Amino acid sequence: MTSLDELFPSDAQIPEAVRLPAYLEQREYLVDGELRRWEGELNPVQSPVYVRTEQGPQPRVIGATPLLTSRESLAALDAAVKAYDLGRGVWPTLRVAQRIEHVERFLAAMRQQRTPVVNLLMWEIGKTQGDSEKEFDRTVDLIVETIRALKELDRTSSRFVQEQGIMAQIRRAPMGVALCMGPYNYPLNETFSTLFPALLMGNTVVFKPAKFGVLLIQPLLTAFRDCFPPGVINIIYGKGRETVGALMESGKVDVFAFIGTNKGASELKRMHPRPHRLKAVLGLDAKNPAIILEDADLDNAVKECVTGTLSFNGQRCTALKLLMVHRSIVGPFLERFTAAVEKLKPGMPWEPGVSITPLPEPGKATYLQGLVDDAVAKGARIVNARGGQSARSFYAPTIVYPVTGDMRLATEEQFGPVVPVMVFDDEDEVVKLVVNSSFGQQLSLFGRDSARIGRLIDAFSNQVGRININCQCQRGPDTFPFNGRKDSAEGTLSVADALRVFSIRTLVAAKTTPDNTALVQSILTRHESSFLTTDFLF
Numbered sequence: 001m002t003s004l005d006e007l008f009p010s011d012a013q014i015p016e017a018v019r020l021p022a023y024l025e026q027r028e029y030l031v032d033g034e035l036r037r038w039e040g041e042l043n044p045v046q047s048p049v050y051v052r053t054e055q056g057p058q059p060r061v062i063g064a065t066p067l068l069t070s071r072e073s074l075a076a077l078d079a080a081v082k083a084y085d086l087g088r089g090v091w092p093t094l095r096v097a098q099r100i101e102h103v104e105r106f107l108a109a110m111r112q113q114r115t116p117v118v119n120l121l122m123w124e125i126g127k128t129q130g131d132s133e134k135e136f137d138r139t140v141d142l143i144v145e146t147i148r149a150l151k152e153l154d155r156t157s158s159r160f161v162q163e164q165g166i167m168a169q170i171r172r173a174p175m176g177v178a179l180c181m182g183p184y185n186y187p188l189n190e191t192f193s194t195l196f197p198a199l200l201m202g203n204t205v206v207f208k209p210a211k212f213g214v215l216l217i218q219p220l221l222t223a224f225r226d227c228f229p230p231g232v233i234n235i236i237y238g239k240g241r242e243t244v245g246a247l248m249e250s251g252k253v254d255v256f257a258f259i260g261t262n263k264g265a266s267e268l269k270r271m272h273p274r275p276h277r278l279k280a281v282l283g284l285d286a287k288n289p290a291i292i293l294e295d296a297d298l299d300n301a302v303k304e305c306v307t308g309t310l311s312f313n314g315q316r317c318t319a320l321k322l323l324m325v326h327r328s329i330v331g332p333f334l335e336r337f338t339a340a341v342e343k344l345k346p347g348m349p350w351e352p353g354v355s356i357t358p359l360p361e362p363g364k365a366t367y368l369q370g371l372v373d374d375a376v377a378k379g380a381r382i383v384n385a386r387g388g389q390s391a392r393s394f395y396a397p398t399i400v401y402p403v404t405g406d407m408r409l410a411t412e413e414q415f416g417p418v419v420p421v422m423v424f425d426d427e428d429e430v431v432k433l434v435v436n437s438s439f440g441q442q443l444s445l446f447g448r449d450s451a452r453i454g455r456l457i458d459a460f461s462n463q464v465g466r467i468n469i470n471c472q473c474q475r476g477p478d479t480f481p482f483n484g485r486k487d488s489a490e491g492t493l494s495v496a497d498a499l500r501v502f503s504i505r506t507l508v509a510a511k512t513t514p515d516n517t518a519l520v521q522s523i524l525t526r527h528e529s530s531f532l533t534t535d536f537l538f
């Protein structure tokens, strides 16, 4: 196999279409409708893609972003608080149709920025070109779908309900100020999957981009500034502890949308002085297992497990992070799985057919090797020929077998291209492992015997948020609920659920008397209220 180091390109080998401007120094951040300039210290953005020179592959710093302090982040929060104005601001009181118009203007501007954003996804987080394009397009579709769901919600909630002599109109109103933070593996999609529902429901937002995949927000900054009233969306940069800690300590954040580790989420939530006022929606750690029963269709199980464990190098919260295979088929499964994994092509994100790419987290290869060494020291072995190979930000897909409960790989979320394979004899062993896990996002079941699959569905239905039959774990379609139990999540996201997360049902109710009916009718026909209305413009 080509040594991984040789896969890094020289400058001349980088195709014109994916080249970045020499150095992207970003000093602007968005507060109160203004792109403010930061004159202080910057945070360098180092690409996971090294560039080959005569001295060998060298790290490439592609730009820098502002290292703001708590002073600037609190100014952003103040702008959001002012724009919300205790629910009396322009944005929270705007009609739904008008809010949608603002978001549609943003969408049109966003579509124009596809190429720079996709290129930055490749350079900043090493995502393949196909997956980067998919992330961009999926995000646009998600916003379009969210608008459609909001129109539907608005239509249905304009109907009056009658119950026990009381008539009411039940609508959804915003919560207040939302803090939205996304993860580095889906820095656009996952972040916007909370940011846009928050905005559409009338909240004002402070948004802090992920730790990697930060510069890719820059091409959208002007659109954010121009498409929303001042203070409605504020974008800050810098170290989480310094910037976000201050926001939580202020007690002025009403909704906390965070995709990251449960440790990080707990620390931040604890800082809020009035936790009962804080609504949280969290997407956290996971250790999704695939359970491969003895009658599974092996070709399908192998295909699904390859993409399930290794697409985007295993850096998906929904990735399969532990394969549990019945002893009677572990030999043929490993043989076919290993052959398929060995075919995965490593290379640069923009190269056709590539699926293994450099990892954005500094020191990740060393961390992964630590997990593998621990397993090997306790009796496992690396199954595939190139397993364990690494070079700088590259780590080759590594299949480790047999993994046992005492190894870190059995319980720790590797979030990378290491595939632990465990063997089981009795399905009770598998059930016990899932029940005792700290995580509860999803699992995959591979098999054909309906009685057995039915029994296992029942065993797992109170353990995880989604049970996948004969396919890998995944979030999509985005209209399906996405959640988890235990340390894996708080709340549910989907196109429709996200709109609920960022709003509270608020109703106007009156006894159904002739006078009240006439009063309500007058308000409706004369358009005397924006909230109590049966008008919808869709």
Ligand code: G3H
Residues within 6 Å of the ligand: 185, 186, 190, 315, 316, 317, 318, 473, 474, 475, 476
């Ligand atoms: O990282 C977590 C993502 O929500 C996973 O989404 O299953 O579509 O890759 P996905």
